[in-house]
């Protein structure tokens with residue numbers, strides 16, 4: 001299975017379990033690995049035969065402007081299901097991190113995998 005990766009995507013969104021976190025957006029850093037359903041684009045050189053990572057990032061920004069979550073886990077699950085269903089990927093790994101939230105910690109977050117590696 002071939003994999004498209006999109007690393008260090010920064011997106012501002014309302015996220016968090018505490019009231020103060022729902023007053024102002026926080027910057028999240030996302031890393032995505034997306035399994036490709038087929039390898040045909042390697043031969044055809046055609047964007048229509050693969051998953052366009054530009055469209056993935058655009059869709060991420062759109063959905064996180066519209067939907068807000070309490071937990072990083074729920075946000076990661078939402079993104080994973082969106083990529084599996086809308087982009088036809090068989091497998092995804094999604095990491096979502098808050099930056100500089102805890103003193104002395106660069107990033108905190110979650111990483112989930114969904115679907116099947118072909």
Ligand SMILES: Nc1nc2c(c(=O)[nH]1)N=C([C@H](O)[C@@H](O)CO)CN2
Nearest residue numbers: 015016017018021070071072073101
């Ligand atoms: N496993 C998790 N732990 C925590 C989360 C989370 O989303 N997943 N969130 C918080 C708070 O929102 C935190 O970011 C603010 O102090 C705490 N722990």
